[in-house]
Structure formats: C-alpha cells, structure tokens
Amino acid sequence: MIEQQTSLILSPYAELYDKLIPKDNFLRRINELVDFSFILEKLQDRYCRNNGRNAVHPIRMFKYLLLKQIYDVSDVDIVERSKTDLALKYFLDMAPEDDVINPSSLTKFRKLRIEPTKEEWDKGEGSLLDDLIQKTVEVAIEQGVIESKTIIVDATHTTSRYCAKSASEYLKEKAKLVRKTAYKFDASMKEKFPEKPTGSDINETREYCEKML
Known part of the structure; x- marks a missing residue:
C-alpha cells in the first residue's frame, strides 16, 4: 500500500543539508526543481490502495534506481553509499539519521512494480524504468537542471543514453x-x-x- 504522501523531514539534524550541500549541487537542484509526482501516476495501479503494510514510497524507490543509473553502481553499492552521503539522503527525501533500505528491496521493486507484465510484453511494451528515467531527464532539461545531453556528476561527464541513443x-x-x-x-x-x-x-x-x- 502506498503512503498518501512522502513524509516531511522533521529532524534536529536537517539543517546539516543547508550547511553541507551547496545550492548548485546537481542532486539538490534536480530534487528541488523536478516534480516526481508522475511516478505515482505511473505506478499507482501496481499497488494495493487499501490493504497491506505501507511500502517504501515508490518515489524514493525510483530515486534509488535513478541514482544507480547516474553513478553506474550496483544495488548494494548505492544503498551503502546512501548511508553516509548527505547529498544522496537529501535527494531521497530522508533525514540525515534515517536508516536506508535493504538492497533486496530494490530487486523486489523492479520485479513487482517496474518490470513489464506478461500482457505488456505481449503488446511489445518495454521497460517502465527506461520510460520513467527518460521522463525525469526531459523534465530536468525543461527546468534547466541539465543544460545539454550530458549529465554532469562529480565533475565527470556521463553521456545519458536516454538523450543520446543512436x-x-x-x-x-x-x-x-x-x-x-x-x-x-x-x-x-x-x-x-x-x-x-x-x-x-x-x-x-x-x-x-x-x-x-
């Protein structure tokens, strides 16, 4: 079951974000300027709306997968990195002291919420993750977070395959x-x-x- 909204960051340590994460940080800018509500619209039919335990919010789970693409690392590595990297925690809408997810949760999220169903495969539909990331990149370009077909992370230019696919x-x-x-x-x-x-x-x-x- 999806929580009705993402929880606000109410933490005595939240001010660390303003002190330690520059205003022009890539993840900070994309988090503040990109409206990720389209994730809920795309995934709402893949969750039970009135039964079961609250799941980790789908926007946060998608952000984990987006970070994996940006940094080109494994599930385990991105979760481990998010334990200590405040920029990642800010992007994930977490308080500095919050616990991170178990990496296995990303596998379940992909399998149950992202991968195409048999009916979708039969219709020739591809990966929903690709569609969601492409939508994110498009919105980021519109908002000026990404100024070209290159995503800049940690001073390394990583050509986005969602913008520059031959x-x-x-x-x-x-x-x-x-x-x-x-x-x-x-x-x-x-x-x-x-x-x-x-x-x-x-x-x-x-x-x-x-x-x-």
Whole structure:
C-alpha cells in the first residue's frame, strides 16, 4: 500500500543539508526543481490502495534506481553509499539519521512494480524504468537542471543514453525485447536466432533485425 504522501523531514539534524550541500549541487537542484509526482501516476495501479503494510514510497524507490543509473553502481553499492552521503539522503527525501533500505528491496521493486507484465510484453511494451528515467531527464532539461545531453556528476561527464541513443542502439534494444519474449514461449529459439551484431553500423544492425524477424 502506498503512503498518501512522502513524509516531511522533521529532524534536529536537517539543517546539516543547508550547511553541507551547496545550492548548485546537481542532486539538490534536480530534487528541488523536478516534480516526481508522475511516478505515482505511473505506478499507482501496481499497488494495493487499501490493504497491506505501507511500502517504501515508490518515489524514493525510483530515486534509488535513478541514482544507480547516474553513478553506474550496483544495488548494494548505492544503498551503502546512501548511508553516509548527505547529498544522496537529501535527494531521497530522508533525514540525515534515517536508516536506508535493504538492497533486496530494490530487486523486489523492479520485479513487482517496474518490470513489464506478461500482457505488456505481449503488446511489445518495454521497460517502465527506461520510460520513467527518460521522463525525469526531459523534465530536468525543461527546468534547466541539465543544460545539454550530458549529465554532469562529480565533475565527470556521463553521456545519458536516454538523450543520446543512436539508431543502432535503439534497434538493438527493441531486438532484445523481441528475443526475450520469444524465449518465454520457446527456449529453443536461442539456437535459431542469427548472431548478434558486435559493431555500431546501422546497416549491419538493420540486416540483423530483418533476419531475426
């Protein structure tokens, strides 16, 4: 069951955020300028509205996954880092002294709330996580948090695959979804599909997709 709203940060240590996290910090800016309420709209049908224990708020869970993408680390690593990194705790709407989640919670969240259902797979729908992150990036660009197609974190320029996806990458992604769906019905298809292209040449990728279909 989803809590009606995220809890306010009522902590005697909350002022640490203002003292230690600069106003121009990337995570601070994105947290203050991006309205994440669209997460609830996308996920509300995947939660029971009137029964069960309160779950960790879906916006916070999504933010954990977003941080994983930004810093390119594992579930365990991002949770461990959020124990001591105040910028991460601020972004996650946590008090400085709050306990973090168990990394296994991220696995359950992806499986139960994010991954496509069988019906969605059958319709050709892809990862909801990709859609949510792309929406976040779009809003961040609109708000001026991201000024180009590059996300700047810790002075390292990390090209966002949600803004700079080539035609070849896009086709490979969709081909992967087709293969996954086929494997669910017939595992022997793994031996029948053509060899995957290793390069980024669009003509090679297009030829592979045509053979696969």
